[in-house]
Amino acid sequence: MSTNLQTPPTDVRSQRYARSQELIERASRTAPAGVHSSFRLKGSPTPLVYERAEGSRLWDVDGNCYVDYAMAFGPHVLGHGHPAVTEAVASVLGTGQLWAGQHLREIELVEEMVEILPNAERIRLGQSGTEMDQLALRLARAATGRRRVIRFAGHYHGWLDPLFVDPATDPYPAQGAPLTPGQSAAAAADVVVIPWNDVDAVAAVFDAHDDVAAVFMEPILSNVGMIMPRPGYIEAVRELCEKNGALLVLDEVITGFRVRLGGAQELLDVRGHLTVYAKAMASGFPVAALAGPADVMDLLATPAVMHGGTYNTGISAVAAALATVRVLRDTNPYPQMMEVGGALIDGIRALAQRHGVELSVDGIGPVFQTRFGPAGGVHDRQTYMERSDPALADRFLWALQDRGVRITHRGTWFLSASHTHADVEETLEAVDGALGAL
Numbered sequence: 001m002s003t004n005l006q007t008p009p010t011d012v013r014s015q016r017y018a019r020s021q022e023l024i025e026r027a028s029r030t031a032p033a034g035v036h037s038s039f040r041l042k043g044s045p046t047p048l049v050y051e052r053a054e055g056s057r058l059w060d061v062d063g064n065c066y067v068d069y070a071m072a073f074g075p076h077v078l079g080h081g082h083p084a085v086t087e088a089v090a091s092v093l094g095t096g097q098l099w100a101g102q103h104l105r106e107i108e109l110v111e112e113m114v115e116i117l118p119n120a121e122r123i124r125l126g127q128s129g130t131e132m133d134q135l136a137l138r139l140a141r142a143a144t145g146r147r148r149v150i151r152f153a154g155h156y157h158g159w160l161d162p163l164f165v166d167p168a169t170d171p172y173p174a175q176g177a178p179l180t181p182g183q184s185a186a187a188a189a190d191v192v193v194i195p196w197n198d199v200d201a202v203a204a205v206f207d208a209h210d211d212v213a214a215v216f217m218e219p220i221l222s223n224v225g226m227i228m229p230r231p232g233y234i235e236a237v238r239e240l241c242e243k244n245g246a247l248l249v250l251d252e253v254i255t256g257f258r259v260r261l262g263g264a265q266e267l268l269d270v271r272g273h274l275t276v277y278a279k280a281m282a283s284g285f286p287v288a289a290l291a292g293p294a295d296v297m298d299l300l301a302t303p304a305v306m307h308g309g310t311y312n313t314g315i316s317a318v319a320a321a322l323a324t325v326r327v328l329r330d331t332n333p334y335p336q337m338m339e340v341g342g343a344l345i346d347g348i349r350a351l352a353q354r355h356g357v358e359l360s361v362d363g364i365g366p367v368f369q370t371r372f373g374p375a376g377g378v379h380d381r382q383t384y385m386e387r388s389d390p391a392l393a394d395r396f397l398w399a400l401q402d403r404g405v406r407i408t409h410r411g412t413w414f415l416s417a418s419h420t421h422a423d424v425e426e427t428l429e430a431v432d433g434a435l436g437a438l
């Protein structure tokens, strides 16, 4: 049992994060709030400033060390700075960074991905999940000659106008509405937002509209909790898509190369039509991919359907992706991540029970989520919100941070192949302390 049961007093916390506070104050004079993504705004007592990372560990500028489960929000499936990745990058640095032309490593990367991934006859590489989601949308529209999109409440497909859309009205199905000031309402009007995990809701939209180009979903909802699809759900949605001439886009930005080498489609034995990959495929370097059947993807073989990008297939980024994919393929770290992550999940559940705290853990070893609410009964955003206490989750987040464990602000825990049982033990001691301090 940890002796560190109380949240440190404010002055102690201020001292612990003094350099971060100083630097964020300075950064705020020249950058909005001193950060460069809206997802980094949240922090206590301030967004932290970090200095270095290695394996499962991350250090901030005050010298505090964290067992890192944020893992840059998912990319570090091998852990920070895996030697195969850093060596691959170092070996190409002297050859130049960008040629606006093709190179052997990008050909090899795509060939190896086509071998590994389910449902990938052709692949186009880009730089971010947001970008590849946009490309999936463009291709679906180009292939079908239609414009409307079905998406699901709580799923995230990047921050750009055509997909960053929420339901405008209740009840479902709801016309999409912008989620942020400055967004085009006209773009959002092409989107219908419905609850996930409900086949009838999808069928109702197809009944009402004959111009649906695509259905977008995360195959495992990872941006609100960590919610599995109901058995047969994805298969049924795919069937509805095929019956109605639309494409099913599976957004595997989080699950791809993480829950299994072949992502959620391998884990669940399901298939979409187009698949988006990013994060875990490149160990933190900007490489993302859209995979799909030749007849759709080859629309990109002429300039008729446009996708560009000065920085696409940068030399060091592709070297990092190739090394990452090869290590994942050759070492198969998934059973180990299931095992180590599974021990952590079991340990957190046991501690929650011992403390009498209603804390549920949803997901599997490589990625799971801690939710303050009763176990079970969560199958979409609505039921998640009804069964979770965000204020308690925030207090837990900061209490863990104070004890040297970093998770994401959504309560998501990303494991890596570098996390060990010793990390789990240390983490559970922090969880014990944090639960005691709530």
Ligand SMILES: Cc1ncc(COP(=O)(O)O)c(C=O)c1O
Residues within 6 Å of the ligand: 073, 127, 128, 129, 130, 131, 133, 156, 157, 158, 159, 218, 223, 251, 252, 253, 254, 278, 279
């Ligand atoms: C499921 C999903 N799709 C798309 C994105 C956007 O990816 P990126 O941040 O690389 O643009 C994210 C980012 O977290 C995501 O979780």
